Amino acid sequence: MIRSSFIASCLAAVAAAHGDHSQKVVAGPHQGLWYNNLPGDGGTQADSVFSGISTFGRLPYLPCLASKDINYDIAFIGAPFDTGTSYRPGARFGPSGIRQGSRRLNLYGGYNVPLDTNPFNSWATIIDCGDIPVTSYDNTYALSQIEHGHHSILSRKPTTDSSKPGPSLQGKTLPRVITLGGDHTITLPLLRSINRAYGPVSVIHFDSHLDTWRPKVFGGSPSEVASINHGTYFYHAAQEGLLKNDTNIHAGIRTTLSGPSDYENDGYCGFEIVEAREIDTIGTDGIIKKIRERVGTERPVYLSLDIDTLDPAFAPATGTPETGGWSTRELRTILRGLEGINIIAADIVEVAPAYDTNAEHTTMAAADALYEIMSIMVKRGPLSVGSVPEDL
Template sequence: MISQILLALWLVAVAAGHSQHDSQKSVAGPLQSLWYNNLPGDGGTQADSVFSGISTFGRLPYQPCLSNPKVQYDIAFLGAPFDTGTSYRPGARFGPSGIRQGSRRLNLYGGYNVPLQTNPFNSWATVLDCGDIPSADRQLSYDNTWALHQIEEGHYNLLSRAPATDAMKTGPAKHGKTLPRIITLGGDHTITLPLLRSINRAYGPVSVIHFDSHLDTWRPKVFGGSPSDVASINHGTYFYHAAQEGLLANDTNIHAGIRTTLSGPSDYDNDGYCGFEIVEARAIDKIGTEGIIQKIIDRVGTKNPVYLSLDIDTLDPAFAPATGTPETGGWSTRELRTILRGLEGLNLIAADIVEVAPAYDTNAELTTMAAADVLYEIMSIMVKKGPLSRMMDGLNSDVGEL
């Protein structure tokens, strides 16, 4: 009896080991050679073609991180399927699954980012897809207050773990910790408020780069009314609340791509009260992508921890039609990707992409592919920058020079 128990435990351990090291393999045993040819350079770890298999971001290994506290990573993708804070077209609750679908081809040829000269899929970093924040008992659909609490706690649970790399080195988080980076797939833009609450618990107030066609700093009485606390928090007011709660580093935040109509010039005055500078989309006609990049860098600085929030409606509807509140006159996908690459020197600690509503996309999946490609650039920047502990190395060297 004891020998049978020991044998069973050994088989479980072997299976767990194979699951950990061969997470991409779906076939094992005598038939494995039919699917894994061990061609030079592929390590024999990829069996499925890009149009088969389950969808994870960029076909990354999947781990149910929220239910397994022992999982470690340096960068984790996390879905937040929430869209009941939107004011126009719903559907961003399907954004996480749509973005994953649009990301299937990202590492088809190996994943090397030519402009940034890095490969985010094959580097020092352990990168995982941790799935979605679960909507237990459907609260993410029916109870906004509880949903925002779920998103904050789920994000903080992943953010506050020790990373796979440099966990014991000094980092920029509170108490000198080095933390992993979390990239969140929305969801409408309301989710950025609980995400910033989580970031604040780990880092304190941070500088924010906000790519969007809308300001999203409206006072609740101006946007959506405020008959209740629940109604006052939506995808147009979350930055107002973030400023009120002290989540933003004053006067180091910036909007980029703005082109919406306003209730009046006073909206810009209120926006300044929240600590943002504005770069309108039309500025690209005069200063080009390089000018946009420089304005962002000058505003947030190269030393501060930076959070990046990107609404897919930054892109013109010609390039990203599947979004909740489309605005014409936006940037092209190429322009946005160029601007993002220009931010490689910044200290991105986390990011989100929001307002992808696949139901309004074309059959060609234009929006979901654009969203995936934008995240590919963001992930590449994080990988190229190295572990967040290196941010402290740069700060220490500056102190030495003084």
């Protein structure tokens, strides 16, 4: 009875938060504080940007995995897993760190000037669903938890256009899900979940590493469990038929290799490569052009963003840092250039807050990158077939 009342009150809060979209810019969370009243004297309670419980962008929190009656158009969900990493652990704290880094996103109303949209005040109901419960003692079971938790969030009716046909295998319109990792191993169970809903999809992969290594090359593959890690998950995804052949692309690559054969194996997995250093010759526009030509604008696309795409000067708090990466400004420009691509789901991974500076460089960069991705999703419109982008 208590839980039902709690969920009902949460749903009412979400309805109130999303009920009026007539204003393009809404008041930030600094409005409504106890400026003229002492606590307990009446008035409206509101948290300042540095107080309150952290959700992504201060979005409403609802326990989506505890109730199938909660609906949304875009949901954030955490996957606190890091036992597939080969170097520095700590990404299990990524979801909470990214939420902390996102506190200021809606401070002034949430309007995205370059993309001319406000993802916090649009047609879309957007909420934070909390974290998927993930064991730290059994990788196989943990990946199963992530897959099933994600699919539970992905497979329900969205708030908008739920009765219209969509691009899913069952011809239905589904919500979008943005996952906060976690090390990059989590992308395999997430793609398994996506495959159950959409079939094989095209992937845009931002990373400094290929992550298509054969298990015998990366990790030695002493067991089936060890063969699945944050450097081999795309190899397994290709073997399982989760990737749409020859429509996938890496961006930001600058890792050392075991040899040229690694590139050959990457080709077998269906990827094209954009090296990080290409930004010096073709610029951000050239990189955007390569990505758009590879994945197109109509087919369903999954976007996976490893924070180590950024140079350690901008994002030191990551599992396997590599020098020579892009700046935060360059990455955000490239992400904005993906406007119009049919991104059905996304993740951000390898944020390990323990290695961050006191200024929270990495967690803020991760949150801002997701703000761009969320804005692109909102501008594209609902995932129903024939939906019209917000700005048209």
